[in-house]
Amino acid sequence: MMPLAFGNKRSKYRVVKLPDSHLLKALGLRKGTEFTLESKHPFKGPVVVKVGCRCIAIDYDVARDILVEEV
Amino acid sequence: MKCHSSHTNKRNISDGKIKILLMGNPNVGKSVIFSKLTGVHVNSSNYAGTTVDYTIGDVSFGRQCGVMIDVPGVYTLDAISEAEKVAVNLLKEGADVIVCVLDATHLERNLDLAFQLKEYDIPIVYSLNLVDVAKRQGINIDVEKLSQELGAPVIPTIAIKNKGLIEILRAAMKLAEEECVPGSKLTDEERWDKIRDIVAKVQTRVQKKKVTFIEVLEDKTIQPWPGIPLALLVLAISLGVVVGGGKALRAVVLLPLVKDIIQPALTNLVSLVVPEGVFRNLLVGDYGILVIGIEWPLALILPYVFLFYVVFSFLEDSGYMPRIAVLADGVLRRMGIHGGNIIPLMLGYGCAVPAILGSRVANSYKERIIIAALVSFAIPCASQSAAFFALLGDRSIPALVFVYLLSVLVGLAVGTIVNRIVPGKSQPMLLEVPNLLWPDKDAFKKKIKLRMKNFLIDAEGPMMIGIVVASVIAETGILNEFSKLIEPLVEGWLGLPKEASLSLLLGIIRRELAVLPLLELDLNMLQLVVGSVIALFYLPCLSVFGVLTKEFSLKVSLLIVVATTTTAFLFGGVINQVGRLILGAM
Numbered sequence: 329m330m331p332l333a334f335g336n337k338r339s340k341y342r343v344v345k346l347p348d349s350h351l352l353k354a355l356g357l358r359k360g361t362e363f364t365l366e367s368k369h370p371f372k373g374p375v376v377v378k379v380g381c382r383c384i385a386i387d388y389d390v391a392r393d394i395l396v397e398e399v
Numbered sequence: 400m401k402c403h404s405s406h407t408n409k410r411n412i413s414d415g416k417i418k419i420l421l422m423g424n425p426n427v428g429k430s431v432i433f434s435k436l437t438g439v440h441v442n443s444s445n446y447a448g449t450t451v452d453y454t455i456g457d458v459s460f461g462r463q464c465g466v467m468i469d470v471p472g473v474y475t476l477d478a479i480s481e482a483e484k485v486a487v488n489l490l491k492e493g494a495d496v497i498v499c500v501l502d503a504t505h506l507e508r509n510l511d512l513a514f515q516l517k518e519y520d521i522p523i524v525y526s527l528n529l530v531d532v533a534k535r536q537g538i539n540i541d542v543e544k545l546s547q548e549l550g551a552p553v554i555p556t557i558a559i560k561n562k563g564l565i566e567i568l569r570a571a572m573k574l575a576e577e578e579c580v581p582g583s584k585l586t587d588e589e590r591w592d593k594i595r596d597i598v599a600k601v602q603t604r605v606q607k608k609k610v611t612f613i614e615v616l617e618d619k620t621i622q623p624w625p626g627i628p629l630a631l632l633v634l635a636i637s638l639g640v641v642v643g644g645g646k647a648l649r650a651v652v653l654l655p656l657v658k659d660i661i662q663p664a665l666t667n668l669v670s671l672v673v674p675e676g677v678f679r680n681l682l683v684g685d686y687g688i689l690v691i692g693i694e695w696p697l698a699l700i701l702p703y704v705f706l707f708y709v710v711f712s713f714l715e716d717s718g719y720m721p722r723i724a725v726l727a728d729g730v731l732r733r734m735g736i737h738g739g740n741i742i743p744l745m746l747g748y749g750c751a752v753p754a755i756l757g758s759r760v761a762n763s764y765k766e767r768i769i770i771a772a773l774v775s776f777a778i779p780c781a782s783q784s785a786a787f788f789a790l791l792g793d794r795s796i797p798a799l800v801f802v803y804l805l806s807v808l809v810g811l812a813v814g815t816i817v818n819r820i821v822p823g824k825s826q827p828m829l830l831e832v833p834n835l836l837w838p839d840k841d842a843f844k845k846k847i848k849l850r851m852k853n854f855l856i857d858a859e860g861p862m863m864i865g866i867v868v869a870s871v872i873a874e875t876g877i878l879n880e881f882s883k884l885i886e887p888l889v890e891g892w893l894g895l896p897k898e899a900s901l902s903l904l905l906g907i908i909r910r911e912l913a914v915l916p917l918l919e920l921d922l923n924m925l926q927l928v929v930g931s932v933i934a935l936f937y938l939p940c941l942s943v944f945g946v947l948t949k950e951f952s953l954k955v956s957l958l959i960v961v962a963t964t965t966t967a968f969l970f971g972g973v974i975n976q977v978g979r980l981i982l983g984a985m
């Protein structure tokens with residue numbers, strides 16, 4: 329288990345724990361959601377993940393609070 | 400509203416017409432459907448949050464009349480964000496029927512809202528939109544089955560091609576007459592389980608062997624490498640199109656049109672009616688109101704503004720903007736705003752007014768102030784850029800580059816400072832990156848037409864006023880008095896001829912008017928740069944002042960005015976003094 333922000337590009341993860349954010353839920357990121365990490369960006373830029381077939385950019389600080397495990 | 404493109408005409412809608420709410424997630428095509436069905440043009444773009452407020456339009460089907468409301472897109476009905484509050488309020492006011500637009504490429508997430516809507520006792524018809532894109536992605540949805548699962552009609556649509564929209568209207572009108580049983584209230588988990596079930600039943604995906612070019616682009620554009628160089632390339636090409644194309648358009652079409660056709664015609668006309676003398680000169684003399692009043696906006700400004708909006712609208716509709724947002728987040732968050740705000744900032748290069756209004760949706764007060772400050776300070780609008788191109792473009796490209804580089808540097812500084820001094824929190828970026836789409840021709844044309852119309856209405860009036868003011872104060876000698884008054888500032892500190900005070904006066908009205916009078920003066924290189932730098936940071940125009948006051952407060956707008964003007968004179972003066980020292984030493 330590790331924070332999403334430290335994940336690797338192109339790896340698949342499952343959400344274990346995530347902050348109670350209204351928008352995260354709305355965008356379809358919930359406990360148990362599986363996704364691919366698409367890209368990470370320099371200067372603490374966002375982490376882009378692909379859930380199903382859509383991409384969501386997640387702020388670096390938020391991505392640090394999301395705990396994931398590799399699948 | 401100045402430069403503002405969404406027309407919200409709220410009418411009394413309790414006159415017996417059928418009330419249709421058009422709802423759905425952000426960026427699923429609601430505004431396109433609305434525009435096609437009502438004929439009322441509303442802005443649509445390929446990113447979430449284009450529609451902030453709601454818009455009402457009339458629809459009719461056979462003998463039935465109705466009003467349709469384009470509700471801002473929302474992911475949930477939790478009434479937390481501004482858009483959600485608007486949506487929930489509209490729902491609570493009640494309606495006869497809801498048209499719920501579903502994005503066929505993201506069915507699961509879209510159904511989440513659909514089920515929340517079912518809890519209200521309003522009948523729903525579903526528009527399964529973007530089926531063309533879904534097909535391209537290998538997604539197949541069994542419409543019949545989905546309709547059974549939802550217990551309501553589901554109609555596949557391709558909004559931009561006008562496919563299925565009449566059927567939607569027909570179904571909506573029919574359902575409006577019927578009674579409706581509200582769905583049972585589900586907990587979040589129950590709802591998600593149910594949705595997962597439904598999606599598993601109705602959706603099949605074919606794994607495609609071939610990856611399409613668009614898919615490769617979609618992937619590459621959100622990687623730092625090659626995304627960032629690609630973005631820079633796109634920006635460079637955009638700039639090339641606007642600057643180069645504008646210059647060509649001016650030289651080939653607009654200058655001949657104005658100089659050879661319009662101006663002689665006007666001169667002849669006026670000569671017939673107005674006897675020779677001061678008054679005729681005032682109208683059609685070398686700097687006559689009708690001469691400059693047409694040449695400046697039409698031949699100098701318009702081509703650049705037009706091309707700016709062509710390029711901007713293209714980027715907007717293609718879905719590229721949110722990708723730039725992802726790439727820019729690392730830099731923008733240092734200024735207390737998240738990457739998504741690159742969109743209003745870029746819009747500011749067109750006009751500051753829609754940029755400031757456009758920041759209204761998802762942002763906190765702090766972020767809005769930062770955006771407003773950046774836009775007012777350091778982002779020249781399209782009209783002003785056009786004036787810079789005209790002033791510096793022919794004389795010295797390095798000077799032009801210097802002015803824009805300075806604007807970016809000051810922008811970074813302003814953002815950082817405002818971020819420090821304004822209390823409050825900034826929101827983190829949580830942004831959906833849309834599919835890349837080839838912009839729809841009709842929508843694209845309409846959008847540009849609307850933006851150009853707004854520009855002409857907003858710009859021509861104040862421009863004419865400015866030019867009238869200019870000729871009157873020049874004729875009556877007021878300008879001379881004023882020039883004498885501020886001579887120490889203009890001549891001593893800034894090293895400009897005293898006639899340049901006209902720029903300072905007119906610059907109050909519109910930003911480009913702070914630049915254009917310099918065209919008529921015979922300035923040396925240093926003076927050109929100083930004049931441009933002052934114009935760059937000088938007052939935001941009157942419309943912007945109005946919007947700042949309305950959106951924030953008089954205090955905020957006055958503060959911005961004082962800060963920008965001080966910066967203008969400080970930088971202008973320092974550049975002049977330092978420049979002279981260097982030139983003197985050489």
Ligand SMILES: Nc1nc2c(ncn2[C@@H]2O[C@H](COP(=O)(O)OP(=O)(O)OP(=O)(O)O)[C@@H](O)[C@H]2O)c(=O)[nH]1
Pocket residue numbers: 423424425426427428429430431432442443444445446447448449450451470471472473528529530531532556557558559560716717836839842
């Ligand atoms: N290919 C394709 N593109 C579509 C279709 N419907 C809409 N679009 C495009 O999708 C984008 C989003 O459309 P909008 O009408 O602005 O979306 P909206 O639902 O009003 O979005 P918000 O106002 O942000 O809630 C635009 O670029 C449209 O041109 C469709 O059926 N097929």
Ligand SMILES: [Mg+2]
Pocket residue numbers: 429430431442443449450472
């Ligand atoms: Mg819309």
